[in-house]
Amino acid sequence: MRAPTQRYRNILDFALSSLLRRKGRNLSLTGVYTLVVFVLASLIFFVQALKREARELLVQAPDMVVQRLVAGRHDPILAAQAEAIRSIRGVLEVRPRLWGYYYDPAFGGNLTVMANEHEPIAADAVWIGQGVARNMRVNEGDLISLRAYDGLPMLFLVQKILPTESELVSSDLVLMAPRDVRSLFHFPEGLATDLAITAGNPRELPTIAAKIVERFPDARPILKAELLRTYEAVFDWRGGLMVVVLGSALLSFVIFAWDKATGLSAEERREIGILKSIGWESSDVLLLKFWEGTVVSLTAFLSGILLAYVHVFFFSARLFEHALKGWSVLFPRYRLLPALDGYQLTVLFFLTVLPYTAATLVPIWRAATVDPDAAMRT
Amino acid sequence: MAGPSVRKSSIYLSLTGALAVLFLGMLLHAKVQAGRAMNQRESNTALVRSLGLTDLCIFTEARYTRHPAMADRHAAFQDHPMGLDHFPSGSLVAPPTFPSPHARPHPALPQHP
Numbered sequence: 025m026r027a028p029t030q031r032y033r034n035i036l037d038f039a040l041s042s043l044l045r046r047k048g049r050n051l052s053l054t055g056v057y058t059l060v061v062f063v064l065a066s067l068i069f070f071v072q073a074l075k076r077e078a079r080e081l082l083v084q085a086p087d088m089v090v091q092r093l094v095a096g097r098h099d100p101i102l103a104a105q106a107e108a109i110r111s112i113r114g115v116l117e118v119r120p121r122l123w124g125y126y127y128d129p130a131f132g133g134n135l136t137v138m139a140n141e142h143e144p145i146a147a148d149a150v151w152i153g154q155g156v157a158r159n160m161r162v163n164e165g166d167l168i169s170l171r172a173y174d175g176l177p178m179l180f181l182v183q184k185i186l187p188t189e190s191e192l193v194s195s196d197l198v199l200m201a202p203r204d205v206r207s208l209f210h211f212p213e214g215l216a217t218d219l220a221i222t223a224g225n226p227r228e229l230p231t232i233a234a235k236i237v238e239r240f241p242d243a244r245p246i247l248k249a250e251l252l253r254t255y256e257a258v259f260d261w262r263g264g265l266m267v268v269v270l271g272s273a274l275l276s277f278v279i280f281a282w283d284k285a286t287g288l289s290a291e292e293r294r295e296i297g298i299l300k301s302i303g304w305e306s307s308d309v310l311l312l313k314f315w316e317g318t319v320v321s322l323t324a325f326l327s328g329i330l331l332a333y334v335h336v337f338f339f340s341a342r343l344f345e346h347a348l349k350g351w352s353v354l355f356p357r358y359r360l361l362p363a364l365d366g367y368q369l370t371v372l373f374f375l376t377v378l379p380y381t382a383a384t385l386v387p388i389w390r391a392a393t394v395d396p397d398a399a400m401r402t
Numbered sequence: 403m404a405g406p407s408v409r410k411s412s413i414y415l416s417l418t419g420a421l422a423v424l425f426l427g428m429l430l431h432a433k434v435q436a437g438r439a440m441n442q443r444e445s446n447t448a449l450v451r452s453l454g455l456t457d458l459c460i461f462t463e464a465r466y467t468r469h470p471a472m473a474d475r476h477a478a479f480q481d482h483p484m485g486l487d488h489f490p491s492g493s494l495v496a497p498p499t500f501p502s503p504h505a506r507p508h509p510a511l512p513q514h515p
Contacts, residue, residue, distance in 0.1 A: 042413060062436070080443055082455075083447070085450060089472065091472070134463065155462070187445065190449055193448065193450055193459055256471075258470060326421040330425065330428060349466075351488050353463075
């Protein structure tokens with residue numbers, strides 16, 4: 025009963041000895057392989073976690089946002105249009121939103137200033153996101169100064185700093201009372217940045233959007249489905265750098281593995297020749313090479329995945345920070361929540377192990393079926 | 403006298419076994435964290451709902467990277483004549499699909515018989 029297991033153990037022993045005889049080359053191969061798996065797994069984990077957060081969080085976004093376009097650009101919308109839109113059948117609620125961007129010359133970052141009517145924010149007070157607090161180096165109870173439209177400074181008391189866990193949605197937010205937003209930006213009464221619409225039945229949204237465009241031809245309705253689709257498209261497989269990073273990493277690894285496998289040294293050929301001359305069959309040689317490949321693949325795959333998991337979910341993908349940060353001065357430090365599924369891991373397995381196996385299989389098959397006499401003579 | 407030597411395959415199988423246990427631990431950790439994540443996500447969804455937020459705060463350098471869902475159609479130099487496309491966020495965001503999702507169908511024209 026033990027014989028088949030023993031045979032595999034013996035071949036595994038032999039495969040390990042064979043790998044250790046060419047220690048430098050095989051260690052470097054395993055190192056590069058682990059690195060490829062690590063980079064690909066980090067990218068996939070990071071992207072999937074962000075997409076999942078977008079899906080879970082933005083499901084609470086307004087059903088529809090209506091903007092007004094003037095000369096092709098987004099312009100403030102008349103709050104009075106809210107009444108007309110509310111009268112459309114199927115519309116439950118229309119909420120004018122008051123928000124805008126504020127460039128802070130002191131630290132050179134962009135902030136999102138927003139009016140909050142639902143929370144008791146006192147006049148001349150603000151609630152700020154963690155990113156704003158970090159960049160301005162302020163705590164609750166401190167005063168911050170923002171330059172109003174006329175260049176005069178306006179002082180605000182930091183009433184609350186939004187929790188760290190919410191940084192993915194609130195890092196650059198400055199929330200204040202609507203009156204303060206209007207004073208800061210000289211935003212006229214009766215205008216809003218856009219209108220947030222809630223519909224009774226989401227399936228009626230396209231009809232409601234069509235009615236809004238019919239009544240207000242300068243309006244641009246953006247449906248929640250489109251918001252969600254935007255985030256599905258962000259970091260998409262087809263998107264920009266992702267293709268370049270993934271494609272070049274995979275291609276260079278396939279070239280590396282192919283080069284390694286086709287460049288069977290004379291010593292290896294002689295070894296195969298000797299093994300066959302002492303009675304090993306081609307299937308045994310293939311099994312030996314299969315074990316050598318499995319040792320390298322399995323070690324690299326498991327190590328790469330584990331390192332990527334720690335990198336993305338414990339260290340917030342620090343290695344990607346410089347690439348993601350870009351020109352941002354205010355960079356949100358969010359800790360992503362692990363989102364793993366069998367599909368991702370299967371994709372990773374096929375993206376990494378399959379190219380390696382495919383690149384090494386043919387040369388090994390050719391070496392294993394070679395005539396032992398010819399192999400030893402070369 | 404040297405003791406019985408350990409087989410190489412035993413060392414390898416132990417190490418791979420340890421890696422496999424860590425791998426299972428990773429899956430378990432992700433599962434446990436998913437449970438804890440619900441609380442964190444609930445407070446965030448409450449914030450999104452009460453403020454009517456439309457975008458995640460990932461890239462803050464420009465209007466169209468901060469609020470990709472609310473931005474004008476993607477266009478270079480839209481911030482400033484010297485404002486080149488913000489790299490690399492401009493490259494990470496996929497190009498818009500055509501026809502644009504914001505495009506609305508025109509009202510149907512009467513058909514000639």
